[in-house]
Amino acid sequence: MxxxxxxxxxxxxxxxxxxxxxxxxxxxxxxxxxxxPRRLVDINDLPLRDxxxxxxxxxxxxxxxxxxxxxxxxxxxxxxxxxxxxxxxxxxxxxxxxxxxxxxxxxxxxxxxxxxxxxxxxxxxxxxxxxxxxxxxxxxxxxxxxxxxxxxxxxxxxxxxxxxxxxxxxxxxxxxxxxxxxxxxxxxxxxxxxxxxxxxxxxxxxxxxPPAPDGSTSLYLKVRDRESYEFALASVAVALRVEGGMVVEVRLALGGVATVPWRARRAERMLTGQPATTENFAAAAREELAPAVARGMNGFKIELACRTIVRALETVAPDGAR
Missing domain, CATH: 3.30.465.10 (Uridine Diphospho-n-acetylenolpyruvylglucosamine Reductase; domain 3)
Incomplete structure (x- = not known):
């Protein structure tokens, strides 16, 4: 085509x-x-690689x-x-x-x-x-x-x-x-x-x-069963801006734990305007995972997701803000 x-x-x-x-x-x-499908339409020649x-x-x-x-x-x-x-x-x-x-x-x-x-x-x-x-x-x-x-x-x-x-x-x-x-x-x-x-x-x-928020630091953190190619058990995309030790803006999304790529808006609301501390990071993570429903073997993902959120936020937070 x-x-x-x-x-x-x-x-x-x-x-x-x-x-x-x-x-x-x-x-x-x-x-x-x-x-x-009865027919596959090859689209690799379309000018959509820029x-x-x-x-x-x-x-x-x-x-x-x-x-x-x-x-x-x-x-x-x-x-x-x-x-x-x-x-x-x-x-x-x-x-x-x-x-x-x-x-x-x-x-x-x-x-x-x-x-x-x-x-x-x-x-x-x-x-x-x-x-x-x-x-x-x-x-x-x-x-x-x-x-x-x-x-x-x-x-x-x-x-x-x-x-x-x-x-x-x-x-x-x-x-x-x-x-x-x-x-x-x-x-x-x-x-x-x-x-x-x-x-x-x-x-x-x-x-x-769009660009990440001005002055923010971003990270994609992925936890999986093996370091080589594998799908996420839990992952976090984060962009964080901290001024004077306070969270001015934060973007959080989760992978590996939801049926869709999960925007962590509950955690974002809880963190914005608060001190960038490990205690607050953990509280926001627990708030985000509060609606989680475990079935059989996947209950460990709730705690894993919380810990991954905290680790990602700690990694991008400025020294001394934690």
């Missing part, structure tokens, strides 16, 4: 078709019969830019190190060289029951149940869950983008529109099979990333 309009029109016209970019997740799902500096010190990142291209781009490292860190921690080098930014945001859960077509999964086949509820659910979500689904969202990049209030730019038959990233990922509720607000045939074309 040579242009976005043609690609969008082709997929929109065929309900059984889908876009193909890096294919690092999609090919796996095809092999195990989780997804079975990384552009915006006047407000933000960035516009093309949806087909590869993860490594973005992570190692000087403008990203300078203007949005949080995005660079999340990308580098998000996959092995081989996958980062293939996976696209748009595909990363649209990747499907790694829940083993979703990927096993012989088991019940409301996300894969609505109305069949959720085998993870009483199954092996150590890696599953404790925040944003429903009685229909407890699958964890897998993207590290999305966590950083949620913390930074980025926008997803999509183009479809209705034209081009901007979707705030915190509205892009839909919690399961009663429809876990609906993961985002895109129409069939609507294509992510760009991601616009």
């Amino acid at each position: 040579a242009d976005v309009g043609t690609a969008v029109g082709t997929v929109t016209a065929d309900p059984a078709s889908a876009f193909l970019a890096g294919g690092t997740t999609q090919v796996d799902l095809l092999r195990i019969y989780v997804e079975q 990384i552009e500096e915006l006047p407000n010190r933000g960035l516009r990142i093309g949806a087909l830019a590869r993860m490594n291209e973005v992570a190692e781009h000087p403008s990203v490292i300078d203007r949005s190190p949080l995005v660079s860190q999340a990308l580098l921690l998000g996959a092995s080098p081989q996958l980062r060289n293939m996976a696209s930014i748009g595909g990363n945001l649209l990747q499907r859960t790694r829940c083993t029951y979703f990927r096993d077509v012989s088991t019940a999964c409301n996300k894969r086949t609505p109305g069949t149940g959720c085998a993870a509820m009483d199954g092996v659910n150590r890696g599953h979500a404790v925040l944003g869950t429903s009685d229909q689904c407890i699958a964890t969202h897998p993207s590290d990049l999305a966590v950083a983008l949620v913390a930074l209030d980025a926008d997803v730019i999509a183009e479809g038959q209705r034209g081009r529109r901007s979707i705030p990233v915190h509205e892009f990922f839909l919690p399961p509720e009663d429809t876990p099979d609906i993961e985002h607000p895109l129409d069939h045939g609507e294509l992510i074309v760009d991601v616009e990333v």
